[in-house]
Amino acid sequence: MSDAPDTWRKPPFIANRWLRWAVYLGVITYIVWVGASMPINWERVADGLGRAKRIFGGAFPPSFERSGLLIDGFLESLKIALLATAGGVALSIPIAFMAARNIAPLPIYYLGRAIIIIARSFHPVIVAIIFVKAVGFGPFAGVLTLIVYSIGFVAKMLAERIEEIDFGQVEAMRAAGAPYLSTLVYAIFPQIMPRQIGLSIYQLDSNLRASAVVGIVGAGGIGATLANAFGRYDYDFALAITIVIVGAILISEGVSGMIRKRIG
């Protein structure tokens, strides 16, 4: 038998035991304090329960009477999502190249990153409010909003993919004296193409979902129909719209999942 120890424990995340316990205690205390200091008015919660009951009571059974309005709203949402995806992806490609550290010069890189950060930092609803103010109510504001939203996601993911490419292929093109654009087309596009297609499909799916949300603040589509229904206390119609939205999202998620699996 050797003297080698036969017990071993994983080193703790924070080595200093006093500091460790102080951090744990601090976190717990803060959460308890936050919970205790939030103003929760139990009377209003009780009132709310009654109201919720009235809304759900009014919502059943869902009414598909005005299905013409419903279909129009849904088709508009679909158009918004398609246009925004096409525009957003088209803009995302050059921005992604700008924001890839391994191929863009430093000032361009910072510019590209800045565009992505700005596009990402606001929730689509906030962007939608701004665009509705700027270009007025309607689907155009929705398209602009979702273009910004698409850039924030697609350009960021694509830039990360570009940073992961096998640079040897770029080197081979450079060694052959290939000009810049030819190098991009031959050495980089083939490497990022599968991810590009997958991202576009995912974004279409995501834009369809988001188009319902931004509609509520006036950016057109089925969200606008839903907001109107709520405004007029047509809870049964609102439920019908909700069912259609959920159904559409389920279908689009299934289809996009299937396509992305095929591309692999």
Add this chain to the structure above:
Amino acid sequence: MLKITDLVKRYGKGDPVLKNLDLTIEGESVVSIIGSSGAGKSTLLRCINRLVEPTSGSIVLNGTELTTLQGRELRAARRKIGMVFQSFNLVDRLTVMENVQSGRLGYISTWAAVMRRYPKKDIRRAFELMERVGIAHYADKRADELSGGERQRVGVVRALMQDPEILLADEPTASLDPKTSEQIMGLLRDLAGELKLPVLINIHNVNEAKIYTDRIVGMRYGRIIFDDKPDSLDQEAMDQIYSGSPHADRSTDMKEAS
């Protein structure tokens, strides 16, 4: 003729990786560069086509000073320098023909490249060369479907498509099994003869260097300490080349070491 004079390469503020290096390659000889990892073989090769920027010194290929070229002129000069890589550096998702034609990217317009409208004579040349190295039947296959030896053949053909005046090979056989490795070395030697092309090969396998090349250059941490016919490479020379430590060798003065 390739003439390298007083070449220095220094990464950042560290010791130079290439130290006042002189090397001349004439005619259609096959020259191998041997030396331990980190000796600067790869850096030397990459300085020639400026994938690595030399710190100072001069590299002249057939009358053109390469170290000062910029932009369009640099690209035009690179067309005349073919390069074969250790990891092949093929575009995996493109066909063999597209990979081979990528050697012509410096000659054709970006539009023609994007549309795959290759000139007739380039296509004929590609088939001739692919036939020569035995991969013509793979023209429509994707590059990642090929075996290592076949992939390196594509790499060689791509470099030759450039119509180069010199061929650089950066450890072209290091990713291949011994038998395939010998085939590729043989191919490089034969092609050099057929196309009257000087070839410069970085290689770890000293035996292959002795068999397949006309001249061996031994590098030790930034300096050339051996340069002669393969027959003259004896045990003593070998020990010299493969000894030493990077830091000690790089920081001492040149004269002491040689």
